[in-house]
Amino acid sequence: LQLDFWLAPRGLGHPVDIRVPFPSLQPLKAHLEANGISYSIMIEDVQTLVDDEQMEMLRSRRGLPVSTNTFDYATYHSLDEIYTFMDLLVSENPNLVSKLEIGRSTENRPLYVLKFSKGGTNRPAIWIDTGIHSREWVTQASGVWFAKKIVQDHENNEGVASILDKMDIFLEIVTNPDGFVFTQTQNRMWRKTRSRHSGSVCVGVDPNRNWDAGFGGPGASGNTCSETYHGPYANSEPEVKSIVDFVKSHGNIKAFISIHSYSQLLLYPYGYTTTPVPDQKELHEISKKAVAALSSLYGTNYKYGSIITTIYQASGGTIDWTYNQGIKYSFTFELRDTGRYGFLLPAKQIVPTAQETWLALKVIMQHTLDHPY
């Protein structure tokens, strides 16, 4: 009969789902009825569904973007589309934007950072990264919007003109490309990298537990199957090591902002210890101002504070390491929302989220500019 079981028999009282080829319909119905087995039709015609899905996929294969002006910022994009966007942005603005490859991921994907600079040599700089946790899609999408925004505003004074006159901005939009591709092809809820280490049953390391700050301490897991697995040793993940190498060799990064979702929080170090950072008071004041600026746009409510007092203890985290390197203005954002959609934030919220977050980022960047150290 060529029956295709979609839900296999597993015991008395449990339903069974079967895809039935057309010629076998009558014989199967006759057989079930003769044996007093009740059934119902869930899908009349599977082929129709398959055809519909094909059409949908073709329609949404918009093809790669052709200009950053016609790019759709209000939707989620594939890795290829985002990498194409980066190249377009550079070619449209060669005097302002360049693309650096700072390393390769576990699966050998290039790790790209956009550099926004009006000149000079090794100017003090601001670092922003999005997408380190791949399932937090509003962050990569916001990163794309930030890139375009910097270009649009680089000459005007309510924008980033004065900041770019003295400082450079580095933006890594897809900080975890392997994880990102995995969320698009296999598991939308994937968070970690895609590394396999010998002795691991499971795949992947939490890139926000892999930094050399309280590494392996409480607030991370030694279990390879855990979402917060810290990895076999600090900087084991190329996605993390490449940033570490970049920061150390640049030597002049003055603000470091790592962007996550969700929870609507603005956080500063530490996560691995309750000991407050020496600059606690100043970081708290900046956070207060940044959050006020963010809320002013759409009324979105944010809480702020140190990682350990505001969310939970977390060891081996990015901004704990960057702070200990001497980058005083180290912050982490958790963007929208607070759980209603969580990681599955509707695309129509991308632009409002990016817009409000940008206001907070500008507060941090302005403060960094005004307080050289």
Next chain:
Amino acid sequence: DIDDVGHKYYLELELEDVLDKDSTVNCTAEVLYHLGNKNIAPDVQFTLEGEPKNTDEADNIFYNRIKNLEKELVAENIPDSHGNVPPEMEPIRLLAWVASGYVIWQNSTENTKLQLAQIKHVKQVKRSDEYLEFDYMILLHDTVSQEIIPWQMTVLWHPQHGVQVTQDSRQPKHASG
């Protein structure tokens, strides 16, 4: 802290209707987390000051729509990867939201912060009585451990009798993702 018993929290909340931001109700609650590793749900006592909005009309429209379906409702990935929910699935999502609240309550400790992340699959089960029955496979997200936990729940609903979770069970996570 209550010696030998657990930790009690006194809360003042404002409840806001997800579908109507202007409709709010004040609430006071006491939550007691029990000491030790017993798998007991926290005790909850609460008082509402006033009544939530009446939803009889919308409830009945939804109820009749589902009761009159020729084929049982089946759906997956609500919301989808892009956060979309087809309008006709919105009540199904809200029902899962409410039912998952029960599952979350039964499985909460002071070290969890569980949220409904997604409905992976929902199937209506036709009944001969007046209740609607749905078999859900959901994903819960624990913001503390960051784990995604699959969970099966069987939900009964009727406009006058409300929501019941008649069966629920934690599902195994897949190994490599």
